[in-house]
Amino acid sequence: MTPPVPAAVFASGSGTNLQALLDHETADGLYHIVVVISDREGAGALGRAEAAGRLARVIEVKGRPTEEVATETLSLLESLDVQAIFLAGYLRLIPPAVVSAYPRRILNIHPALLPAFGGKGMFGERVHEAVLASDVEVSGATVHYVDEEYDTGTIVGQWPVQVLPGDDISALAARVLSVEHRLYPAVADHVCEAWAEGRVPAPFALSPVEPGSD
Ligand code: GRF
Numbered sequence: 001m002t003p004p005v006p007a008a009v010f011a012s013g014s015g016t017n018l019q020a021l022l023d024h025e026t027a028d029g030l031y032h033i034v035v036v037i038s039d040r041e042g043a044g045a046l047g048r049a050e051a052a053g054r055l056a057r058v059i060e061v062k063g064r065p066t067e068e069v070a071t072e073t074l075s076l077l078e079s080l081d082v083q084a085i086f087l088a089g090y091l092r093l094i095p096p097a098v099v100s101a102y103p104r105r106i107l108n109i110h111p112a113l114l115p116a117f118g119g120k121g122m123f124g125e126r127v128h129e130a131v132l133a134s135d136v137e138v139s140g141a142t143v144h145y146v147d148e149e150y151d152t153g154t155i156v157g158q159w160p161v162q163v164l165p166g167d168d169i170s171a172l173a174a175r176v177l178s179v180e181h182r183l184y185p186a187v188a189d190h191v192c193e194a195w196a197e198g199r200v201p202a203p204f205a206l207s208p209v210e211p212g213s214d
Pocket of ligand 1: 011013014015016017018088089090109110111124177180
């Protein structure tokens, strides 16, 4: 049996996607989260990591040179033999040195159907606000590889979500978030399985049994 891929999760916020990734993990699973890294001392994600018995670390980003952040990050990741990074509500750009040390090994989840409604400043409620201000009838969640920009890396998997008449930001956000919690662990398994078999992951497709269009 192939050992699970040692993974790091980066999170700035409450970490419900981290929790979904933790909850999905099994002893003989395809990935194992060995560390959770945040740029914020009080991030809820750090508490979730500790509650799950995982290493929780703060790496300050604000006001520090990018190279210094990269060196500290890489040294921690390498000491733990981390092979994959899952961004889950991490609000900072990943330093170029970290991106190049983990080519196509860093994933992010975004609460809309990229390439629409993404880019710098498009996070949290702002994404759903912009979706509601447009005339689209479908939003969703996207998992993509991470490059040096915000939300521009190659898309790995998406899950559409209906925008319903009368939706406000919190109703749409909740509907998308519940789909994120299912999409991210599924895509994490999908890419880790391909890596374990020495393949380049194919685009992730929702299986017909998954209620992706509800
Ligand atoms: C999610 O909506 C995710 O798509 C975005 O940030 C949010 C993080 O939420 N990148 P949580 O901290 O996982 O609850």
